[in-house]
Each structure stands twice: as structure tokens, then as C-alpha cells.
Amino acid sequence: MGENFGRLRPVIAKDSSNVLLKLADNKSKNYSFDKVFHPDEVFSEVEPVIKSVLDGYNACIFAYGQTGTGKSFTMEGTPDSPGIVPRAIEAIFKQAMESNHAFRISFSMLEIYLGSLKDLLVTQPTKATDPLPPCLSIHTEPKGGIEIDNLVTIQVNDFNQALRLYRLGCRFRSTASTNSNRTSSRSHCMIRISITCFDAPERRREKNKIWLVDLGGSERVLKTKARGRRLDEGKAINLSLSALGDVIYALQRRKRHVPYRNSKLTQVLKDSLGEDSKTLMLVHVSPKEDDLCETICSLNFATRVKSVHLGHEDSNEARDQKEVSMKNLQQKMKKIEEERLRVRGEIENLSEKLEALTRPAHSFQEQLEVSHSSEEPLSNLKCKKNKVDDVKVAPMSQLPRFMSATLCSRRKSGIHLHNSEGKDRAIRRKRPSSHRAESVTFPVKNKSEYNSEHSISRSSCLVGLNVKNSADYETEYSQETLDCDVKIETFLEQDRSQRTSIRQGAPPGYLEKCGSRKTGKFNTKKFSKVDDWLLHKNEPTIAGFTHRSKRVLTIPIPGKKHRGREPSTAERLCNGPVPAYEFTAENTASLNKMKKQFDVKGDELSIPEVITERPLPMLKDLFEMDSRLDFISSSHTTVGQTVIQMQDFRDRLLIDDNNTSSTPSLPDICCGTLNQYRDDDELYTMSIMQPVKGELYCSESMLRNGGCTFSPSESDNSTVGSKGDSGVSVSISDLDSLCEQASTEIGVNDNEEEELDASFEPFPMETRPSPLTLRSQRALFMNEVNQKDLNMHQKDLNMPYILSQGSTHSEGTCYVLKKKIQILFASALLGLGLYDLGFDNDFFHGLML
Numbered sequence: 001m002g003e004n005f006g007r008l009r010p011v012i013a014k015d016s017s018n019v020l021l022k023l024a025d026n027k028s029k030n031y032s033f034d035k036v037f038h039p040d041e042v043f044s045e046v047e048p049v050i051k052s053v054l055d056g057y058n059a060c061i062f063a064y065g066q067t068g069t070g071k072s073f074t075m076e077g078t079p080d081s082p083g084i085v086p087r088a089i090e091a092i093f094k095q096a097m098e099s100n101h102a103f104r105i106s107f108s109m110l111e112i113y114l115g116s117l118k119d120l121l122v123t124q125p126t127k128a129t130d131p132l133p134p135c136l137s138i139h140t141e142p143k144g145g146i147e148i149d150n151l152v153t154i155q156v157n158d159f160n161q162a163l164r165l166y167r168l169g170c171r172f173r174s175t176a177s178t179n180s181n182r183t184s185s186r187s188h189c190m191i192r193i194s195i196t197c198f199d200a201p202e203r204r205r206e207k208n209k210i211w212l213v214d215l216g217g218s219e220r221v222l223k224t225k226a227r228g229r230r231l232d233e234g235k236a237i238n239l240s241l242s243a244l245g246d247v248i249y250a251l252q253r254r255k256r257h258v259p260y261r262n263s264k265l266t267q268v269l270k271d272s273l274g275e276d277s278k279t280l281m282l283v284h285v286s287p288k289e290d291d292l293c294e295t296i297c298s299l300n301f302a303t304r305v306k307s308v309h310l311g312h313e314d315s316n317e318a319r320d321q322k323e324v325s326m327k328n329l330q331q332k333m334k335k336i337e338e339e340r341l342r343v344r345g346e347i348e349n350l351s352e353k354l355e356a357l358t359r360p361a362h363s364f365q366e367q368l369e370v371s372h373s374s375e376e377p378l379s380n381l382k383c384k385k386n387k388v389d390d391v392k393v394a395p396m397s398q399l400p401r402f403m404s405a406t407l408c409s410r411r412k413s414g415i416h417l418h419n420s421e422g423k424d425r426a427i428r429r430k431r432p433s434s435h436r437a438e439s440v441t442f443p444v445k446n447k448s449e450y451n452s453e454h455s456i457s458r459s460s461c462l463v464g465l466n467v468k469n470s471a472d473y474e475t476e477y478s479q480e481t482l483d484c485d486v487k488i489e490t491f492l493e494q495d496r497s498q499r500t501s502i503r504q505g506a507p508p509g510y511l512e513k514c515g516s517r518k519t520g521k522f523n524t525k526k527f528s529k530v531d532d533w534l535l536h537k538n539e540p541t542i543a544g545f546t547h548r549s550k551r552v553l554t555i556p557i558p559g560k561k562h563r564g565r566e567p568s569t570a571e572r573l574c575n576g577p578v579p580a581y582e583f584t585a586e587n588t589a590s591l592n593k594m595k596k597q598f599d600v601k602g603d604e605l606s607i608p609e610v611i612t613e614r615p616l617p618m619l620k621d622l623f624e625m626d627s628r629l630d631f632i633s634s635s636h637t638t639v640g641q642t643v644i645q646m647q648d649f650r651d652r653l654l655i656d657d658n659n660t661s662s663t664p665s666l667p668d669i670c671c672g673t674l675n676q677y678r679d680d681d682e683l684y685t686m687s688i689m690q691p692v693k694g695e696l697y698c699s700e701s702m703l704r705n706g707g708c709t710f711s712p713s714e715s716d717n718s719t720v721g722s723k724g725d726s727g728v729s730v731s732i733s734d735l736d737s738l739c740e741q742a743s744t745e746i747g748v749n750d751n752e753e754e755e756l757d758a759s760f761e762p763f764p765m766e767t768r769p770s771p772l773t774l775r776s777q778r779a780l781f782m783n784e785v786n787q788k789d790l791n792m793h794q795k796d797l798n799m800p801y802i803l804s805q806g807s808t809h810s811e812g813t814c815y816v817l818k819k820k821i822q823i824l825f826a827s828a829l830l831g832l833g834l835y836d837l838g839f840d841n842d843f844f845h846g847l848m849l
């Protein structure tokens with residue numbers, strides 16, 4: 001404050017942030033600031049800025065105000081009362097010392113006089129002969145920093161060094177006496193403290209600086225009445241202050257262009273006013289009433305500077321634009337997500353379809369389940385590898401062309417082609433009109449109209465192929481057979497002449513010599529052929545049956561009660577003990593007869609001479625020992641996964657002669673899959689359905705019912721008893737004839753038969769049940785049972801035992817059927833590739849013809 005205060009108009013500091021300026025007696029104006037300082041409180045606001053400088057921020061502290069208002073006094077102070085500059089320098093060194101980092105502090109000092117930079121640390125020439133100091137120029141570094149070329153920068157190690165330099169520079173400042181201030185500053189004095197710290201990554205930047213600026217005072221030329229050089233100095237100061245105001249205004253309005261280059265002052269302070277710099281402006285005002293206008297201008301300028309918010313905050317407009325852009329992006333993301341989910345769903349659906357199409361078949365049974373019914377001409381000639389009836393396969397027309405099943409893909413995936421109408425068909429197999437056998441040839445009932453030969457692989461997947469011309473598919477079939485180890489051949493009856501050329505494993509001419517089914521002649525030559533075939537099959541060509549020739553069938557002698565646990569199937573297969581069987585007193589006599597007949601002296605009756613003396617038993621041998629096989633009780637054998645139980649077979653045959661009145665329980669006829677029915681020709685046909693759980697029970701009822709038909713079926717309830725769909729039907733008369741021939745050819749003498757027959761009670765002809773009543777117990781729940789039939793079936797439940805072993809050859813049906821069971825049993829023992837060892841095997845059928 002100068003001494004020429006004149007008349008004062010009080011500037012009232014209402015509180016620490018508001019200033020009330022009395023404009024007139026009844027008029028005043030209020031200004032709000034961050035802080036209204038008491039003289040002793042000024043530096044308290046400077047210390048935080050100093051701390052930011054040590055943290056790497058650029059900073060600027062400048063004093064602004066009317067001339068003579070005490071700016072230089074505030075910044076420089078006095079020796080007794082140091083101003084902002086010395087105290088700031090002192091604070092910098094103090095905080096640097098307290099820091100863990102090592103700082104390099106440099107000191108520079110210049111003034112902007114008449115628009116030019118003047119280094120205050122360089123001795124100014126006093127004579128014309130003195131060399132001129134280097135010219136200072138401002139340039140911008142690549143990183144945006146402002147550097148002043150040729151400016152003397154002196155590294156200072158402590159506060160005193162810096163203070164001496166500062167005082168040295170102050171001595172060169174341009175000052176002059178004006179009407180407003182005897183020691184008026186005629187320039188802008190700028191002190192730069194540069195700080196460098198390399199080992200502090202947490203600092204904002206390695207090298208930063210703080211400007212301590214004592215601005216020249218704004219002055220009104222008319223009031224100061226400056227002339228000449230003073231006037232020029234005043235104009236230059238006002239001009240630079242105006243440029244500073246413009247920069248502040250541009251920063252306040254966040255204009256894209258900030259006019260830094262309008263003055264040297266703003267150019268030098270460019271990197272210390274904007275961006276992330278810390279700026280502290282000290283506004284000085286005069287208390288004099290005459291300086292009211294300058295005071296108002298200074299306060300307005302301070303208010304504008306106060307409203308400047310540097311940094312990267314967005315404007316409202318930019319914020320709105322960002323919000324709109326964000327919403328648009330969110331909508332796009334939502335659409336993309338929806339599209340992604342949709343595509344993912346499609347991919348999953350296609351994957352499921354692909355998996356269904358490529359899923360391997362679990363068993364041949366599944367293949368049968370999905371095989372075509374007889375609606376398609378050749379459907380039952382083809383095997384299907386996969387079960388696809390539950391899978392909805394897209395029509396071919398809807399699939400891309402590249403996804404259309406090729407022959408190879410069908411073969412592997414089990415895709416069935418569509419019928420001629422192009423409809424998808426859930427492939428179902430009813431009773432086949434053809435038969436399958438493994439490595440054997442067999443006749444097929446002439447039901448379908450196809451007349452070509454086809455060899456079908458079990459592992460093939462040709463079920464459902466709408467084969468119209470066999471010639472077109474012969475290549476396919478031949479290809480299929482290359483992939484499998486078991487070949488299945490199907491033939492039409494009228495094509496038997498061609499069978500020898502394509503069958504596998506069977507000796508030539510085998511089937512040609514078989515008797516015709518229709519003739520009812522039991523041509524036993526086929527047994528020899530089968531024997532030959534068995535010998536031929538002795539080669540271990542079928543996995544799992546290479547040791548079958550070593551099997552020994554041990555039959556427990558009746559009367560011996562075997563104790564111990566129930567043997568497992570494996571044990572039974574390995575000649576283990578058969579399940580315990582306790583004979584009653586009624587059959588003891590029969591036992592003794594049988595032991596005498598076979599000259600058995602031990603407790604066990606075995607047939608090693610048949611099975612062990614030869615690599616493989618001959619079927620004729622089995623027939624020769626048919627009576628012995630009658631003793632087979634609960635014998636089990638397993639081939640593959642199928643168990644055949646000759647359940648209670650012996651019990652039906654070993655009835656004491658003296659106990660003819662006994663009424664043994666009706667034997668279990670078959671497992672729940674057996675059905676019988678009567679057709680119009682009074683053929684009593686028995687259909688043994690697919691074994692349930694792999695077990696098949698053979699029993700007496702089979703013997704009593706004139707014929708049997710063993711054929712595969714897809715389910716328990718399908719086509720049972722339907723007329724004409726059985727593969728083989730044998731009339732009673734035919735079977736009788738067959739039985740008679742068979743008993744003769746296999747060498748069963750009359751004496752033996754009579755002896756055997758004597759042990760059984762013949763079933764009186766008058767009480768012989770009608771074919772209908774011959775339905776078994778098990779057939780009750782399997783057949784379509786009406787109330788009428790049910791009443792009749794009640795009789796069946798208590799039906800007396802019927803002689804199974806033909807007492808006369810006229811009732812030899814039982815005999816032949818027994819033979820068939822024996823053959824089945826033997827086949828199971830030998831692992832003759834019976835398909836699942838159900839009675840649907842073609843080998844068995846072949847033997848029946």
C-alpha cells in the first residue's frame with residue numbers, strides 16, 4: 001500500500017469468503033471468493049500448492065491487481081517479513097528434504113518488460129561496449145512443456161542459495177516511480193523453480209516447475225499521467241494483463257482455442273495455467289475511493305478466474321453427446337446379444353440333430369426297433385445301425401445340399417433315406433418277412449415281392465433305404481460287408497439257387513438239400529450238413545467262442561441235492577455246478593431207469609463223450625442223446641448276452657409211472673414274451689417274441705403246441721398272432737411227420753422210446769385240450785384276452801401234464817419240438833451266432849424246414 005491513499009471507501013470483508021464493496025451510500029456489491037485473507041494468513045493457502053509441485057504438478061502463483069496495491073510487497077515481502085516467493089522457496093526445500101526422493105531444484109528469474117523476456121540473473125549491460133545478453137526465446141517441447149531458451153537456470157541446493165539468487169534478480173527488476181507508486185514495477189517479474197526427480201514414479205512427471213509471478217499493476221494512464229517510457233511500460237503491462245484475461249476467459253468457457261500466444265506472459269505460463277496445473281491468483285485491491293473502478297475490475301477479473309475449472313471435465317453438451325452415444329451402443333449390444341443367442345440356439349439344434357444322426361447304435365436290437373416295417377418292400381432286408389425313430393430329422397429338402405446324407409454318411413450315421421414320397425418315417429420293424437442268421441443262409445418266406453439277393457451287414461445302416469432296384473445297391477451292400485465281421489444274408493425262397501454263391505460259412509449245397517417247409521418233410525440230411533457247417537465253424541472266426549470245444553456239460557443226476565450257492569452264469573459256462581435241484585420220490589423210479597439206461601454208476605451224469613471227445617459236438621450226437629438232454633435241468637448257457645434256460649424241462653419228463661394221477665404244475669411255457677394263437681388253418685402257431693431281458697424260457701407247452709414260430713419282433717405287443725406274418729408255421733401233422741422221420745433217422749430205437757414212453761402218462765386223447773385251451777399261462781397276459789377266453793384259460797392253469805415225449809409217433813410233434821429246443825440249446829452252447837439267441841435266429845428256422 002502506498003502512502004497516497006487519499007479518500008478511502010471501505011472494502012468490507014464480511015467473512016472469510018465474501019467481500020462487500022460499498023459503491024455508494026446506499027449501494028454496495030458483494031463478491032465471493034475462496035478466501036478473504038488476513039495479512040498473516042496468505043501463505044497458508046500457498047503451502048498446498050507447494051506440495052503439489054513436489055508431487056510433480058506444474059503450478060503458478062501470481063499476484064494481480066492495480067498498481068500500488070501491494071503485489072510486490074506480498075510476493076517479495078521484506079527481510080523481516082518474507083513474502084510468498086522466499087517462503088515458497090523455503091517450503092519447497094523443506095518438503096523436498098522431508099521427502100524420500102532426491103530432487104534437483106533449479107532457479108531461474110526473468111521479467112517481461114515491454115513485451116520482451118529479460119533474464120534477471122544475467123548482468124545487464126550498462127555500457128554500450130558491454131556484450132548483450134543472449135536473447136530469450138520461448139519454445140514448446142514435444143511433450144507440450146514450455147521451455148525458454150538461453151534462460152539462466154541455476155541449480156540450487158538449499159534455500160539460501162535460491163534466496164540469494166532471488167535477491168540478485170530483484171535487483172535487476174525494472175522499477176520506476178509513478179504517480180501511483182514510488183517503487184512501481186514496470187514489468188512482470190517471474191521466478192521459476194524447476195524440480196526434477198527421476199526415481200519417483202508416483203510423481204506426475206519427472207520434471208515440473210512453479211512460476212511465482214509478480215504481475216505489473218494495471219493502471220489507468222489518465223490517472224497515473226504517465227508519459228514516455230512509463231506510458232509504454234504501462235501500456236505493455238495492460239496489454240499483457242488483457243491477454244492473460246483472454247486466456248482465463250477462454251479457459252473458463254472451455255474454448256478449443258486458448259490465446260496463449262497473444263503475449264509473452266501467457267506464452268511462458270501456457271503449461272502452468274491449463275491442463276492439470278495448479279494456479280493460485282492473489283488479487284490485490286486498493287482501499288481508496290478513487291480506485292473504485294480498478295477495484296471493481298480487479299474483483300470481476302478474480303471472479304472470472306475463480307470460475308475457471310481446469311482439467312478434463314466434459315461440458316454439458318459433450319456429456320449429452322456421450323450419453324446419446326452410450327445409449328446407441330447399448331442398443332447395438334443388446335441386438336448383437338439377441339442375435340448371438342438366436343444363432344447359438346440354432347447351433348445347438350443343429351448339433352443335436354447331428355449327434356442324433358451320428359449316434360452309434362447300441363445294439364442290434366435297437367437297429368431292429370428302428371427298422372422298417374413291411375410296408376416298404378425291402379425294409380426288413382436292411383439293418384439299421386442307429387436308432388433314429390425318436391429323432392426328427394429335417395427333411396432332406398430343408399437341409400443344405402452339403403448336409404445331405406451321402407452313402408458313406410448314411411452308412412456311418414444310420415440315416416435312413418426317405419421313401420418315395422419323401423416323407424420321414426419312424427422306422428419300425430414288425431415281424432420280418434425275412435430272416436437273419438449269422439454266416440448262414442436261410443430261406444425267407446415269400447411274402448414280399450422283392451426277388452433279389454442282398455447281403456446285409458449287421459453293422460450297416462441301410463435300414464429304411466428305399467431300395468427299388470437291387471442292382472443299384474449291390475455295390476453298397478458289398479461295401480457294407482467289408483466293414484463287418486459278421487455277414488448276414490437274406491434270401492428269397494425262389495432264389496435259393498443263388499444262395500450258395502453268397503452265403504458265408506455254410507458248406508456248399510447245404511441249404512439246397514434242406515427239405516421244403518411246405519412239404520413237411522423232415523430231411524435229416526440237413527443235420528449232417530449242419531454238422532459239417534459246425535466243423536467248418538470250428539475255426540475261431542467269431543470272437544468269444546474260440547474255446548467252445550472245451551466245454552463240458554455236466555448234468556447232475558436226479559436225486560443228488562446240490563448244495564451251495566447259486567452258480568453264476570459264468571460258472572455254469574465253465575462247467576460249474578448247476579443249480580441245486582431236489583428230486584422228489586415220485587421221480588426216483590424214473591431216475592433209476594435213466595441211470596440204468598445210460599449205465600451211470602456215479603452220482604453225476606455227464607456227457608463228455610459227446611462234447612469233449614470231439615472238437616465240436618455234432619448235432620446228430622445231440623439228437624442221439626436226446627434222452628440225456630431231458631435231464632438237463634435249469635442248465636444255463638450264455639452266448640453273447642442271452643441266457644437260455646431250460647427251465648423245468650426235466651421235471652415234466654420225470655414223472656413217476658406210479659404216479660400218473662399226479663398233476664404237475666403247468667410248466668412255464670415261456671417268458672412273458674410267448675404267445676400262441678390259432679390261425680384259420682388251425683395251425684397252432686407259437687410266436688416267441690424277443691426275449692425279455694435276454695432270457696428265453698422253453699418249456700413243455702412248446703412241445704404240446706403243434707408248431708412254433710420263432711421270429712424277431714420289435715416289441716411284446718406287436719403283431720402277435722397276426723395271421724400270415726409269421727416266418728415259419730408248421731402244422732401239427734407236418735410236425736408229426738417230421739418227428740417220425742427224425743426219430744428214425746437219428747437212431748432212436750423203438751425199445752428206448754417205449755421205455756421212455758412208459759415212464760410218462762399219456763395224455764388221454766379225449767381230454768386233450770383244444771388248441772385254444774393250450775394257451776399257456778404266460779400267454780394269458782400277453783394275448784388279447786377277452787372274458788370268454790379268460791374263463792377258458794382258467795382251465796389251462798390246472799391243465800394236467802401232457803405227455804411231451806411222444807408216446808406214439810403220431811404225437812411226435814413234441815418230439816420234434818424238443819429236438820428243436822435241444823438244437824437251440826446246443827447252438828447256444830456252441831455260440832452259433834444266434835441272433836441274440838432269441839428264437840428269431842435263422843439257423844433255427846433253417847433246421848425246422
Ligand SMILES: Nc1ncnc2c1ncn2[C@@H]1O[C@H](COP(=O)(O)OP(=O)(O)OP(=O)(O)O)[C@@H](O)[C@H]1O
Nearest residue numbers: 001002067068069070071072073181184185216217
Ligand atoms: N501490507 C502492507 N503493509 C505495509 N506496507 C505495504 C503493504 N502493502 C503495500 N505496502 C507498501 O505500499 C507500497 C506499494 O506497494 P507495492 O509496490 O508492493 O505495490 P505494487 O502493487 O507492487 O505496485 P506496482 O504494481 O506499481 O508495482 C510499497 O511502498 C509497500 O511498502
